[in-house]
Amino acid sequence: MSIDLKEYLRVKRKIVEERLERLWGSVDDPSGLLNAMRYSLMAGGKRLRPILCIAASEAVGGSQEDVIHAACALELIHTYSLIHDDLPAMDNDDLRRGKPTSHKVYGEAAAILAGDALLTAAFEILTDPKHISANPILWMQTTRLIARAAGYAGMIQGQMLDIDSEGKDIELGELEKLHRLKTGALIEVSVRSGAILGGGTNNEIKALSEYGRAIGLAFQVYDDILNIEGSQERLGKKTGTDLDRKKATYPLLLGMSKAKEKGQDLVANALQALTIFDKRGEPLRELARYVAERKR
């Protein structure tokens, strides 16, 4: 029943990246904005959110084609959030995925605008009549869920809480809220979008939302762990930075051993939510384990 996740990720990544390349058509852009957008978009991410979206669609019997545009839109939103998070006024990071960040290459103004443009383009794609005509109501519903997860009640509020919390003592409950919003909301909605657009039943959508919620938080718990135990080569970004910044993390608040336990529990919850799925849920099972290891 087991699948070769490494191969699965390679194939899906390739499909997502081909589609991301083809999104832009031949727009006249003397400003260079599109170059800045594409620089960050094609800088070699894991494509975790689009792959989760596709895997969720396939788990409920839908196809990759059913959800590929939502998958691309989710990656655009994720990329915009990274560009803005890296800005000098935010985390002030020079390196992302082993490459200079957008504002280091294009300057701060262009980086802000490239982020704005990727976010806006996501909604242009989500409302493209070419692919939504089969079921405009489902697309509309999904677009709204994505906007909510990415917005002031989701990811952006999480980033705001994150900035506010730096250098402060925060409690575990606050840390969890912050991460559920900042990282969790978009991961959860990636899975949920795939389930909805893939034609899942209400039960399946509910189960996959729970799965997404669990791995969304697990992702952050392991991110914190890897920031201490991981190597810069493997992660493509600096490690040890959270400690340098005295940033609240799961290992810092819980201790490393309890933090790992928390991560394992969340992965177990995610797998538990998948029990109603047959072998079509196998990629999602492997993805839950991958979130913890992040080796491939």
Added chain:
Amino acid sequence: MSIDLKEYLRVKRKIVEERLERLWGSVDDPSGLLNAMRYSLMAGGKRLRPILCIAASEAVGGSQEDVIHAACALELIHTYSLIHDDLPAMDNDDLRRGKPTSHKVYGEAAAILAGDALLTAAFEILTDPKHISANPILWMQTTRLIARAAGYAGMIQGQMLDIDSEGKDIELGELEKLHRLKTGALIEVSVRSGAILGGGTNNEIKALSEYGRAIGLAFQVYDDILNIEGSQERLGKKTGTDLDRKKATYPLLLGMSKAKEKGQDLVANALQALTIFDKRGEPLRELARYVAERKR
């Protein structure tokens, strides 16, 4: 046939602002993000874009209620663009509508995030099933047009061109392209959205798009003129700043007299596009003149 535009603007502004206040419901927001969003949104703009949207709907026989959520979304997008344009990395403005700009009050990080959140919230509103259920296809189509006008092929590219052009010699054709993108695209789509969602015929939508295109550029031509001839009290922002910055403007490239002629021609074009409308087009006619005078 003539209407009292001052009264018309007062009534419509009030309706738009009441709706803008009611958009947020009771979201739990310990981060203060919503405060920053509302600060800029409720800082007393002219509400030109939402009013154009409503007036276009009424011109084609639609109602205010048909388009009020699109009108609000357009104002959110406009407000986000102002917050980001004012940032230190962009125009570095301390004052907007007579009040300190977002980054002066909340800091740069919060201002970037408040802009991001307003942009994202616009798309959440545009896909709200509560008001789009009567015609999801039209709403989807309109949402896409708005995303396109606001995005890399529209407003954001215009802002990028604007930043690139500062301190450079640019030609009239380039200046016009810049403004058609930066200011014109969102104004045009405001009128066009109202025409579509108000149930206009293809002919009516086409005529109102032409109208919007003309006043969109006229708005910028007069903005340039007022930056030289207007008073800070009336405009609520500093004047003379374009000259200080050696920014390319219509008066600078054409001379003041030709610039005014250009503005008048554009207003005439806008009025010409309205000839197919009866007295229901009267507010749009008055609005075209208002764009030039901006006194009320």
